[in-house]
Amino acid sequence: MNKLLLFLPLAALSLLIFLGLFVWFACRIEPQNGEIAVMIKKTGKTLPSEQIVAPGPEHKGIQLEVLGEGRYFRNPYTWDWQIREITDIPAGSFGVLVRKFGQPLPEGEIIAPSEDFKGIVREVLGTGKHRINPFAYEVKIYADLRIMPGNVGVVTNLTGKDVFAGTANNVQNSSGFIVDEGQKGVLATPLKEGTHRINPFIQSVAIVNIQSQRYEFTGEEAILFITMDGFSISLEGTV
Structure with missing residues (x-):
């Protein structure tokens, strides 16, 4: 009896140590700075074959929500996880x-x-x-789209209703292929100078210089032509 009384505390202490080690090493999830933990449920309802992400924790499979940096504890029988880099x-x-x-x-x-x-x-x-x-x-x-001073961005919608599909165009005083918002084609209002974040799958932007341009036809750049009499004439000017 005395031996049994001595054994019980030792057994309880050993069990506590084992449980502590099990929880710390088998149940601990600890994403570091710049990392996330993607949770994968092992038990629950089976996902349909066409789905890759579980709609909720009641389903097996990859969970949409991730764990940020910190310390978490999960039952390894119920959960698996993968540590990935943050975006x-x-x-x-x-x-x-x-x-x-x-x-x-x-x-x-x-x-x-x-x-x-x-x-x-x-x-x-x-x-x-x-x-x-x-x-x-x-x-x-x-990369961000940067429009410098003296330039504008001409925006073309890549998605939306097709202007050739019979959809009415309501842009006032429009001509050519200028379209309304929500239609494919070139928009009437350009982007002004500054930094813009445009989804390239939705819109494309062509940067156009709107500053006055000056070109001088002088020296070697002068305009040369020959008259009917065979004389060479040089014409200089500025455009």
């Missing part, structure tokens, strides 16, 4: 998100009309660090 968009750049999960896009569309559809997301990500699940989104990084 860092440098200064002077922006990011375009491409959603990998959701309903297929309507025919002829490339921009996701809502959060329920896969495809290119209309809104862009600004400079900084973003906790983006790499299994759910792809991030394409582009």
Whole structure:
């Protein structure tokens, strides 16, 4: 009996030490600065074959929400996880998100009309660090568009209603292929000087110099021509 009384405290202490070590080494999730943890549920409802991201924690599979830097504890029987680098968009750049999960896009569309559809997301990500699940989104990084003084940006919509599909064009005093907002084609209002973040899958921008230009036809650049009498005439001028 005395031996049993001595053994019980030792067994309890050993069990506590084992549980502590198990929780610390097997259950601990600790993303460092600049990292995220992507959570993967091992138990729950089975995902449909066409889905890659679980709609909620009640389903098996990759969870949309990620864990930021810090210390967390999860049951390793229920959860698995992967540590990934955070999405860092440098200064002077922006990011375009491409959603990998959701309903297929309507025919002829490339921009996701809502959060329920896969495809290119209309809104862009600004400079900084973003906790983006790499299994759910792809991030394409582009440089900011800078329009210098004396220039404007002519904007062309790459998506929208087709101006040749019979849709009325309501731009006042328009001519040629100037279109309304929401239609494919060149917009009437250009971008002014400054820094702009334009989703390149939605709009393209051509920078046009609007400063007055001066060109002198003098010296070797003078205009030369021969008269009917065979005389060479040099014409100088400024345009």
